[in-house]
Amino acid sequence: MKSVTAVINTQALISNIERIKGMAPHSKLVAVVKANAYGHGVITVAQALDSKVDAFAVARLPEALELRAAGIVKPVILLEGFLNDEDLPVIAEQGFYTAIHDQEQINALERTELAQPIHAWLKIDIGMHRLGAAKDEVKSMKARLEASDKVIKPLGLISHLSVADCPEQSAYNEEQINYFFEVAQDFTGDLCLGNSAGIISWPQSRTTYVRPGIIMYGISPYTDKTGADLGLTPVMTLKSSIIALRHIKKGDRVGYGATWTAPHDTILGIVGAGYGDGYPRSVPNGSPVLINGRKVPTAGRVCMDMLFVDLGPDSQDKIGDEAILWGEGLPVEHIANLCGTIPYELVCRIMPRVNMEVKA
Numbered sequence: 001m002k003s004v005t006a007v008i009n010t011q012a013l014i015s016n017i018e019r020i021k022g023m024a025p026h027s028k029l030v031a032v033v034k035a036n037a038y039g040h041g042v043i044t045v046a047q048a049l050d051s052k053v054d055a056f057a058v059a060r061l062p063e064a065l066e067l068r069a070a071g072i073v074k075p076v077i078l079l080e081g082f083l084n085d086e087d088l089p090v091i092a093e094q095g096f097y098t099a100i101h102d103q104e105q106i107n108a109l110e111r112t113e114l115a116q117p118i119h120a121w122l123k124i125d126i127g128m129h130r131l132g133a134a135k136d137e138v139k140s141m142k143a144r145l146e147a148s149d150k151v152i153k154p155l156g157l158i159s160h161l162s163v164a165d166c167p168e169q170s171a172y173n174e175e176q177i178n179y180f181f182e183v184a185q186d187f188t189g190d191l192c193l194g195n196s197a198g199i200i201s202w203p204q205s206r207t208t209y210v211r212p213g214i215i216m217y218g219i220s221p222y223t224d225k226t227g228a229d230l231g232l233t234p235v236m237t238l239k240s241s242i243i244a245l246r247h248i249k250k251g252d253r254v255g256y257g258a259t260w261t262a263p264h265d266t267i268l269g270i271v272g273a274g275y276g277d278g279y280p281r282s283v284p285n286g287s288p289v290l291i292n293g294r295k296v297p298t299a300g301r302v303c304m305d306m307l308f309v310d311l312g313p314d315s316q317d318k319i320g321d322e323a324i325l326w327g328e329g330l331p332v333e334h335i336a337n338l339c340g341t342i343p344y345e346l347v348c349r350i351m352p353r354v355n356m357e358v359k360a
């Protein structure tokens with residue numbers, strides 16, 4: 001019997017990439033594989049996509065080095081840029097592309113000796129107010145970077161949309177896109193704007209490079225849609241097994257805190273997966289788990305290593321039967337909605353003890 005396993009379907013990954021290429025046919029693809037490829041396993045994902053995409057993007061330097069150690073030679077973009085002066089020679093040597101979002105990073109570049117120049121993309125703030133040059137800094141930061149012999153020319157421009165996934169905020173989204181292109185008029189280098197929701201909803205954000213993350217994994221960036229609604233296939237299926245069965249009576253109280261009381265005599269399934277694997281403890285009673293083709297409700301609090309499902313009084317389910325927690329047949333978007341979070345968080349939270357199984 002299988003304990004908790006995340007099956008990673010690399011065919012689904014590739015079909016999602018083909019779908020994204022259809023959406024943004026004139027853009028180069030930067031596959032966003034930060035946070036262990038959104039919990040899917042960065043090496044598995046990067047190797048499956050290496051011949052299909054133009055570059056990879058991560059948040060931080062150690063993530064980029066992990067890709068190089070696995071034999072990935074494609075450009076790797078550091079979306080957060082670098083944090084320390086000592087990072088710069090590594091970036092130069094490895095040929096990483098780095099976002100430059102702050103004057104302090106340019107100071108670091110100016111004072112650090114480098115054996116070769118680096119690929120830099122100036123990151124501007126167009127409305128998120130997280131990272132990026134403010135409106136009154138763009139010109140001077142651009143001039144400093146262009147004057148530096150440590151920067152490969154032409155300089156690139158990168159930014160991030162804050163409401164691309166909120167169709168009701170179209171005015172604020174358009175303001176951000178228009179401002180990006182106003183700044184871009186002074187750039188001859190690469191432009192990089194669209195994330196998943198941008199690629200789908202905002203054609204103008206399909207720039208020289210686009211940065212799909214969540215849609216590569218077959219998951220929707222919108223709270224009211226699933227990946228399937230967008231023609232995508234889920235890449236991760238999280239599953240476990242029924243490890244025990246209990247016949248309980250009407251009125252029996254189940255689990256820590258006794259938060260669920262059996263409304264009738266029933267058979268309880270104990271599934272061998274819990275929040276210590278990354279299944280959310282915040283899931284409410286009655287959330288679906290897919291067992292033998294039917295959705296059965298969770299019953300009682302999720303434990304660290306196990307959870308309960310009400311299989312019903314007529315259950316024929318057996319110990320060892322598979323329990324799908326999300327993925328094929330049960331969209332992770334639905335589970336995330338029930339928990340009041342986004343699917344990004346659920347897949348990112350897969351714990352190291354979960355078996356990762358690659359399905360080619």
Ligand SMILES: *Cc1c(COP(=O)(O)O)cnc(C)c1O
Binds near residue numbers: 034194212213
């Ligand atoms: C994570 C991230 C992305 C990918 O976002 P998705 O919504 O998953 O497509 C793109 N750009 C930046 C800067 C990011 O941090």
